[in-house]
Amino acid sequence: RAHSNPFSDHSLEYPMSPNQMDWAKLYPYYHDEKVMAPGKISREVQITDIGCGFGGLTVALAAEFSDTLILGMEIRVQVTQYVEDRLLALRENSPPGQNVYQNAAVIRGNAMKFLPNFFHKGQLSKMFFCFPDPHFKQRKHKARIVTTTLLSEYAYVLKEGGIIYTITDVLDLHEWMVHHLDGHPLFQRLDKQWEDSDDCVRIMTNATEESKKVSRNNGSKYIACYKRLPDPEI
Amino acid sequence: MPHYPYQHILLNKRGDTLFASAANSVFVFSISGTEATLISKWTDQIDPYYGIRKHHKDLMEKYEREQRELDEAGNNEKKQKAPKMPIPGPGAPPTFTYIRGMHLTRDDTHLIILTDNDKAAVVFKVNPLETGSPSSVLRLVKRQPFPKRPSAVTTSLDDKNILVADKFGDVYSVGLLDTEIQDEEKMQPLLGHVSMLTCIDSSVDENGKECVLTSDRDEHIRVSYYPKSYVIKKWLFGHKEFVSKFVLPSWSKGKVLVSGGGDNFICSWLWQAKEGGELVSQVSVDELVKNYLGDKHLVPEKFQNENHDFKEYCVSDIIPVDSCHKLAFIFERVNALFLFDLKDDGTLSYDKTVDTDADIISGTVSGDILILSVESEERPIVAYKIEKKGDTYDIRQIAGAFQAVSENRVEVQSDDSKQNVPLFTVGGLRKRREH
Structure with missing residues (x-):
């Protein structure tokens, strides 16, 4: 199946709160049992790839930011399993002594419901939304991953100056995301010049399975990136 | 003919007026001592279709x-x-509107009811009887429809806006007295969860900033600023099942939040404490409640255990009792009220159980009077007096009190239609995870 219903009661695993998350299971390389409590690791996840699909972007970002922990989130069980296997193979095939791809992991989860269960306030520096489900039908629009109300939750987990990256081949969805992000007081769009100079924009335009498919079909790619503004005075 | 039980009952702060809703009608009684007098009745005339x-x-x-x-x-x-x-044929069950919720503004001047059929909040100005005729006791201010079915309502701290939470997870803010009806298709939510909302209330944080608090079916209690609700302050983490109700008792000056839902424990929080340190008490209620469970608490066959004896229960309402700093917990389809003490530091501890003759549907308190609506044809309303006895409090039933509330009721029109007024809906919030 290409998509999954974000509203149904999946049997998802998620921690009761960010403090209860077992990060060591996902990033064993960063856990030292001699000095750390069970489940804890030496650094925090800073980049998320929401709806990571088959993991192309997660893998590319892991190579680009080798010191930063990257988490892919995907709601479809089999797809998550595939990415997990892919990352394990990459880790195992790492040249001796190099330990590459230890900084990337994937979990099955519903980011629209449970993001605050995983991340503390202001923990993330980058969030990627690449080729999300367009949910074409009008009455399904609340199921879209970028809505004004959900953006407040993304703003909560993003640090000031953190960036939301979006890319899609569906013009209608692009305009929808721009409309909602423009309308949110905590986000400000980054201009074309910034997009052209940013490594992550280059990577997400070319690295994901979906972006390659769109290129093969000569489809368009619409990009919009937004910076998290400081909270206003309450 | 049998009668509908009262789904919602609500005393004003002064304790001189009782609002009671059954099916699609709201009754207003004036209360004096243990006597009730019917002063007004409003029946929703909206087309059932x-x-x-x-x-x-x-x-x-x-x-x-x-x-x-x-x-x-x-x-x-x-x-x-x-x-x-x-239009449904002759064999179909009859359809009609019913009242999903009832709420008084903080200053007791307005009654807000939530309707089912047209997904509206109906605002009434509550006038004292002495200023007019019985028909003017509830004066309709407006009927504001919403895009999705409202599930909970509160007002901003200044009572200027009503905040309506819906089954889709969104919260809308509309002026209380603003008589211009907004087009529900064009309304923009104040905030939203991706989960059905179950309860909403407002308070101020440790810095004196107004916040709106919302709970949902996904274990979350969220704190957002108001009116800049796009800035989220925090979440309170600790529930493992849906949260159905939370309260901010007045004697703890809004610092303590008490919550319950589908868990076999209830929680109290110092919600203004630093992130992660809010939970004060998590009190198990299993031992208290399990003796009151029966066949009606058995989970559906599909989710049963091997012995077919697995039962579930949930908190359906929490009522703060200001006069003795206690919280009264109602559990769905349970014929007892459970009282807990709440200290100013947030500590929650079990006090006593008050058995009732029938399952409790709704409850309300003002001063030293506690009134319960129960599922009983003969005695749908039971009243108690809360009396100080040395260091403790005694909860004593008042025989024959508020007779008029039991006498003025809505008759059930046919045997089938009784099913159409859902009395016990909270248990249905439990998630059945299949894949």
């Missing part, structure tokens, strides 16, 4: 537009039939 008709009207408009376009294009091909009005 409102939703169906509205949907049909949209379909007809679309159909007519398409027909016009075909005509204009000179297309004489066979036209589609006009959409039929899908």
Whole structure:
């Protein structure tokens, strides 16, 4: 199946709160049992790839930011399993002594419901939304991953100056995301010049399975990136 | 003929007025001592087929537009039939509206009710009887429809806006006294969860900033600032099942939040404490409640255990009792009220159980009077007096109190229709995870 219903009661695993998350299971390389409590690791996840699909972007970002922990989130069980296997193979095939791809992991989860269960306030520096489900039908629009109300939750987990990256081949969805992000007081769009100079924009335009498919079909790619503004005075 | 039980009962702060709703009617009683006098009654006259008709009207408009376009294009091909009005046939269960929720503004001057059929909040100005006739006790201010079915309502701290939470997870803010009705299709939410909302209230944080608190079916209690609700302050983490109700008791000056839902424990929080340190007490209620569970608490066969004896229960309401700093917990389909002490530091501890003759549906407190609505044809209303006895409090039933509330009721029109007023709906919030 290409998509999954974000509203149904999946049997998802998620921690009761960010403090209860077992990060060591996902990033064993960063856990030292001699000095750390069970489940804890030496650094925090800073980049998320929401709806990571088959993991192309997660893998590319892991190579680009080798010191930063990257988490892919995907709601479809089999797809998550595939990415997990892919990352394990990459880790195992790492040249001796190099330990590459230890900084990337994937979990099955519903980011629209449970993001605050995983991340503390202001923990993330980058969030990627690449080729999300367009949910074409009008009455399904609340199921879209970028809505004004959900953006407040993304703003909560993003640090000031953190960036939301979006890319899609569906013009209608692009305009929808721009409309909602423009309308949110905590986000400000980054201009074309910034997009052209940013490594992550280059990577997400070319690295994901979906972006390659769109290129093969000569489809368009619409990009919009937004910076998290400081909270206003309450 | 049997009668509908009271789904919601609500005393004002002064304790001189009782609002009670049954099916699609609201009764207003004036209270004096243990006597109640009916002073007003309002019955929702909305068409029971409102939703169906509205949907049909949209379909007809679309159909007519398409027909016009075909005509204009000179297309004489066979036209589609006009959409039929899908009115249920004679065998179908009768449909009617009922009142989903009832709420008084903080200053007790306005009553807000939530309706089912047209997904509206109906605002009434509550006038004292002495200023007019019984028909003017509840003066309709407005009927504001919402895009999705409202599930909970509160007001901002200044009572200027009503905040309506819905089953879709969104919260809308509309002026309390603003008589201009907003187009529900064009309303923009104040905030939203991706989960059905179950309870909403407002308070101020440790810095004196107004916050709106919301709970949902996904274990979350969220704190957002108000009116800049796009800035989220925090979440309170600790529930493992849905949260159905939370309260901010007045004697703890809004610092303590007490919550319950589908868990076998209840929680108290110092919600203003630093992130992660809010939970004060998590008190198990299993031992207290399990003796009151029966066959009606058995989980559906599909989710049963091998012995077919697995039961579930949940908190359906929490009532703060200001006079003795206690919280009264109502559990769904349970014939007892459970009282807990709440200290100013947030500590929650079990006090006592008050058995009732029938399952409790709703409850309300003002001063030293506690009134319960129970599922009983003979005695649907039971009243108690809270009396100080040395260092403790005694909860004593007042025999024959508020007789008029039991006497003025809505008759059930046919045997079938009783099913159409859902009395116990909270248990249905439990998630059944299948894949």
